[in-house]
């Protein structure tokens with residue numbers, strides 16, 4: 051194992067990718083690849099030659115893939131594009147990482163589940179995605195896991211943070227523009243702070259290269275989210291309370307918020323396997339939300355609450 055591993059971070063401009071740039075920096079040399087190549091090599095996951103070239107030119111010791119097609123509703127009318135990015139590109143990544151035994155960390159989603167259950171989903175529960183996004187993400191995780199590549203697939207959920215398209219920033223904007231909002235109260239899940247996800251990912255990568263974690267022993271599928279559970283209405287209400295907004299929130303059923311893609315009614319993930327394997331704590335979603343809001347205030351970003 052090398053002392054300064056070359057970590058190829060794909061999707062470094064996304065909300066999780068942007069956090070990973072900072073958390074991975076102490077672990078090794080981060081090569082920040084993105085679609086437009088702003089701070090490193092450019093890569094287009096729909097183009098297999100581009101992905102092969104990226105691997106050839108950067109010769110990574112590890113890969114963290116935070117790139118994905120994440121527009122859940124738009125995916126319903128762009129299934130081929132979503133499959134190319136979320137599914138086919140992962141089959142090629144698996145091929146490129148299997149023989150040289152390059153460790154890969156990849157992210158998947160709670161939307162691989164149907165949402166019809168009476169307990170938090172465990173890794174071994176059958177996935178039955180109802181949306182194009184969910185189906186293509188499942189194809190990607192299966193391609194990686196079935197290949198035998200030394201890969202960790204981290205299924206997460208309801209990711210938010212200080213950057214990117216996410217529910218927290220949408221609410222902060224809408225609180226400013228509107229006096230009342232109607233928010234779905236019958237979809238239950240767990241908000242997950244992008245920084246927390248990036249931090250645990252970096253911890254694991256650190257232990258693979260500088261500790262005693264053997265990727266061949268621990269490769270596989272893990273559920274990783276914040277702790278606890280709530281509805282989108284509960285999440286919005288917590289944001290409203292924390293920011294002192296006067297916007298009135300009304301809980302509504304999903305049937306009153308029609309959308310092209312179906313969402314699972316219940317997609318809480320059981321994170322016991324992850325916590326037991328890695329000994330890492332996953333703070334309650336309310337605790338992380340408070341830290342993230344404090345971070346936003348400090349940044350004096352345009353979204354400052």
Ligand SMILES: NC(=O)C1=CN([C@@H]2O[C@H](COP(=O)(O)OP(=O)(O)OC[C@H]3O[C@@H](n4cnc5c(N)ncnc54)[C@H](OP(=O)(O)O)[C@@H]3O)[C@@H](O)[C@H]2O)C=CC1
Pocket residue numbers: 061062063064065066067084085086093094095096115116117118119120135157158159160187205206207208209210214215
């Ligand atoms: N957001 C969420 O709520 C959740 C996300 N996840 C998973 O977590 C991971 C990270 O998600 P998140 O950071 O939120 O996603 P984002 O949409 O914020 O970021 C995805 C990144 O992928 C890039 N990308 C898209 N298409 C291509 C392409 N053809 N070639 C190269 N790069 C491309 C995007 O670039 P550009 O912006 O230039 O298009 C963007 O920077 C994903 O695997 C996602 O499925 C899982 C559960 C919940």
Ligand SMILES: Cc1cn([C@H]2C[C@H](O)[C@@H](COP(=O)(O)OP(=O)(O)O[C@H]3O[C@@H](C)C(=O)[C@@H](O)[C@H]3O)O2)c(=O)[nH]c1=O
Pocket residue numbers: 120121122123159160161206207208209216217220231232233234237282307313
């Ligand atoms: C803006 C708004 C949204 N909603 C609802 C719609 C939807 O059910 C829920 C969340 O909407 P969003 O479009 O922000 O989130 P959505 O794109 O469904 O989020 C999903 O993204 C993908 C990438 C994932 O992997 C999932 O884990 C999940 O985070 O909030 C309201 O009820 N009222 C509103 O005013």
